[in-house]
Amino acid sequence: MKKTVFIFSALIIALLSLFQLSQYAVISGDLKIEIAIAFSAIVCFFVGVYISKKNATHQPILTKKIDTHKLKELEITTREYAVLKQISEGLSNKEIGEKLFVSESTVKTHVSNLLAKLQAKRRTEALKIAKQLQII
Amino acid sequence: MKKTVFIFSALIIALLSLFQLSQYAVISGDLKIEIAIAFSAIVCFFVGVYISKKNATHQPILTKKIDTHKLKELEITTREYAVLKQISEGLSNKEIGEKLFVSESTVKTHVSNLLAKLQAKRRTEALKIAKQLQII
DNA sequence: TTAGCGCTCATACTAAAGTACCAAAACCCA
DNA sequence: TGGGTTTTGGTACTTTAGTATGAGCGCTAA
Numbered sequence: 001m002k003k004t005v006f007i008f009s010a011l012i013i014a015l016l017s018l019f020q021l022s023q024y025a026v027i028s029g030d031l032k033i034e035i036a037i038a039f040s041a042i043v044c045f046f047v048g049v050y051i052s053k054k055n056a057t058h059q060p061i062l063t064k065k066i067d068t069h070k071l072k073e074l075e076i077t078t079r080e081y082a083v084l085k086q087i088s089e090g091l092s093n094k095e096i097g098e099k100l101f102v103s104e105s106t107v108k109t110h111v112s113n114l115l116a117k118l119q120a121k122r123r124t125e126a127l128k129i130a131k132q133l134q135i136i
Numbered sequence: 137m138k139k140t141v142f143i144f145s146a147l148i149i150a151l152l153s154l155f156q157l158s159q160y161a162v163i164s165g166d167l168k169i170e171i172a173i174a175f176s177a178i179v180c181f182f183v184g185v186y187i188s189k190k191n192a193t194h195q196p197i198l199t200k201k202i203d204t205h206k207l208k209e210l211e212i213t214t215r216e217y218a219v220l221k222q223i224s225e226g227l228s229n230k231e232i233g234e235k236l237f238v239s240e241s242t243v244k245t246h247v248s249n250l251l252a253k254l255q256a257k258r259r260t261e262a263l264k265i266a267k268q269l270q271i272i
Numbered sequence: 273t274t275a276g277c278g279c280t281c282a283t284a285c286t287a288a289a290g291t292a293c294c295a296a297a298a299c300c301c302a
Numbered sequence: 303t304g305g306g307t308t309t310t311g312g313t314a315c316t317t318t319a320g321t322a323t324g325a326g327c328g329c330t331a332a
Contacts, residue, residue: 044177048184079309090261093289105311112290122318123260123289125226213278228318241281248320258288259319 067134074117076135083110087123088136203270210253212271219246223259224272 071081079100086096093107100107111123118133120126130136207217215236222232229243236243247259254269256262266272 041176041180044180045184048181048186049188050184052185052188077308087260088264090256090258090264092258102309103311105313106309108290109310112292115290120226121290122226122228124223124263127260127263128224128226215279229320230318238279239281241283242279244320245280248322251320257320 065134066136070133070135074133074135076114076117080110080114080117081135083107084114084126084130085136087111088127088130201270202272206269206271210269210271212250212253216246216250216253217271219243220250220262220266221272223247224263224266 076084082100083096086099091099093111094104097104097107115121115123115126118126118129120129127136212220218236219232222235227235229247230240233240233243251257251259251262254262254265256265263272
């Protein structure tokens with residue numbers, strides 16, 4: 001954001017000085033003022049496009065924000081969600097248990113509840129649905 | 137693209153007519169020509185940003201292209217890849233078999249080979265790796 | 273024409289995954 | 303402090319997933 005403001009300011013200054021330079025031409029009647037305006041407008045347009053692109057690539061637009069609202073809507077608890085994330089990492093129930101410091105039984109319980117809440121038959125299907133819901 | 141050209145043309149026309157309107161003010165000496173230019177520049181800048189954003193959201197920049205090169209590198213066959221895509225859809229081996237018109241045994245064979253080639257222990261892990269490799 | 277590869281399928285396992293049901297701590301909140 | 307929810311864990315069982323191995327068929331390049 002700071003960057004944008006800076007570039008924006010520089011842009012205006014550049015334009016005003018550009019105008020000062022072209023003023024001589026305007027006075028002499030060779031260069032029409034419309035052209036000067038159109039030129040500056042075109043330049044600014046492309047600068048706008050450029051800046052927007054820059055910002056877009058810097059912070060990937062499709063950094064899918066996690067839809068916390070949907071998590072509550074589906075009544076997915078904290079622990080269940082933690083398990084879901086580990087599933088998306090390709091871990092087995094046992095591995096998830098080790099990572100979250102609980103038994104495999106507990107993980108199975110969470111997974112089972114998760115599948116019911118996501119209306120999935122398998123963990124792979126749960127992953128697909130979760131992605132569609134922007135949950136992961 | 138056509139849209140962009142259209143908007144761009146409309147923009148220039150609008151600016152020129154804007155200038156025509158403001159010309160009276162310029163002649164009367166109340167409104168300085170610098171302000172007119174700066175104003176048009178600012179408008180064009182934001183229009184550029186807006187259009188760029190529109191384009192970005194319309195056709196997602198991060199439409200991950202499938203890395204066919206990597207598929208060959210990993211020696212993943214046509215059929216195996218078809219199975220992989222079905223796995224990402226959350227289907228079971230049996231369901232995949234029905235969809236591809238082969239037996240569950242065949243699907244199992246493909247999955248097994250797939251896991252070996254992707255160096256995964258489970259299908260969920262295979263999904264994760266495949267995504268990292270931009271294969272799906 | 274034969275060796276190699278891809279695709280198919282089967283059997284027989286072992287290993288995970290998932291279900292159902294129960295139950296006891298732990299936690300939060302009114 | 304009682305009550306609902308979450309988290310945890312267990313047993314017992316069914317269903318998928320995954321491995322290993324072998325084998326037949328069709329295509330293709332040497």
